[in-house]
Amino acid sequence: MxxxxxxxxxxxxxxxxxxxxxxxxxxxxxxxxxxxxxxxxxxxxxxxxxxxxxxxxxxxxxxxxxxxxxxxxxxxxxxxxxxxxxxxxxxxxxxxxxxxxxxxxxxxxxxxxxxxxxxxxxxxxxxxxxxxxxxxxxxxxxxxxxxxxxxxxxxxxxxxxxxxxxxxxxxxxxxxxxxxxxxxGVSSGLVMGLSDPRLARALVALHAAPQVDWTLARMAAEAGMSRSGFAEAFRNVTGTTPLAYLTDWRLTVASTLLQTGHPQKLVAAELGFSAASSLSRAFKQRFGVAPRAWLAAQQQPTL
Incomplete structure (x- = not known):
């Protein structure tokens, strides 16, 4: 039984x-x-x-x-x-x-x-x-x-x-x-987050609409959890905080859009940054260089 x-x-x-x-x-x-x-x-x-x-x-x-x-x-x-x-x-x-x-x-x-x-x-x-x-x-x-x-x-x-x-x-x-x-052999990160029924709901919503003002409360509501419970579960399962993951997702998408020729101003608006300068600051903090310099490096041939 x-x-x-x-x-x-x-x-x-x-x-x-x-x-x-x-x-x-x-x-x-x-x-x-x-x-x-x-x-x-x-x-x-x-x-x-x-x-x-x-x-x-x-x-x-x-x-x-x-x-x-x-x-x-x-x-x-x-x-x-x-x-x-x-x-x-x-x-x-x-x-x-x-x-x-x-x-x-x-x-x-x-x-x-x-x-x-x-x-x-x-x-x-x-x-x-x-x-x-x-x-x-x-x-x-x-x-x-x-x-x-x-x-x-x-x-x-x-x-x-x-x-x-x-x-x-x-x-x-x-x-x-x-x-x-x-x-x-996966023990943390995106795959573990998607394997969790509650966290998956928040992650899918965030992936689909990164431009939304995703506060911790809004993510937790999407998952059907309290803010504290969601924040703790998210960190334990993925190894990062919800807001850090959101920023990382936005910048990962931004790098792809910029590399395919999308203007920085439009990319910033599409991904929820207040202005192109905000995207540039976050991008430099993540990748070490501003978007323009990063794009120039990507276009150089690999030796």
């Missing part, structure tokens, strides 16, 4: 979270583009170099895999995978696949470009490597079946369709990670 009661409580919690779309606003602001680059076996040692703003999503379809990472990346030095698995590198992390020399292992792989690069809040909130068995994610198999059908033979539009299907697989993976953050 105790088990049944716990199950109902878990279902109720899950329904409360699912009632809020925790990903769409994030992905609207910070979209992700996938590009298929390999399908089939890999034998011996294959190295994937780190490049700025390039992430990877690998699908190990069958076989055994050993993964090696250099020291200092934050990822384990050596990982052994022995079942079909999704392997997401949300940031630029060098890695090497070591496969059996004869039969190899079967992969479908794509590079990912997260809008905003290292400033992308989704990519920044994840560990260097997210490793999840395919069978752990409900509903993933139909999308993978379509992906494999497109990658296993060349047909009109196959590459374009495969790219979009990779993005579907990524969204399904992110959805699962938000529901199971600790299983992939």
């Amino acid at each position: 105790m088990g049944v009661m716990k199950s109902k409580e878990d279902d109720s919690k899950s329904s409360a979270v699912d009632a809020v779309d925790r990903l769409s606003t994030l992905l609207d602001r910070f979209h992700v583009r996938a590009s298929l680059f390999h399908t089939g076996p890999l034998c011996g040692r294959t190295t994937f170099e780190a490049q700025p703003d390039r992430a990877f999503l690998h699908v190990l379809r069958r076989g055994r895999l050993q993964i090696e990472h250099p020291a200092g990346t934050g990822a384990p030095r050596c990982v052994v995978v022995e079942e079909p698995t999704l392997l997401l590198y949300p940031r630029a992390v060098p890695h090497a696949f070591v496969n059996p020399p004869r039969e190899g292992s079967d992969f479908t792989c794509a590079t990912l470009q997260f809008a905003g690069g290292d400033r992308n809040p989704i990519a920044a909130a994840l560990p260097p490597l997210v490793q999840v068995p395919l069978d752990a994610i409900p509903g993933l198999r139909p999308a993978l079946d379509l992906l494999f059908a497109e990658t296993d033979q060349v047909r009109c539009g196959s590459r374009l369709l495969a790219d979009r299907l990779f993005e579907v697989v990524l969204i399904q993976l992110l959805r699962w990670v938000i529901d199971h953050p600790q299983e992939v």
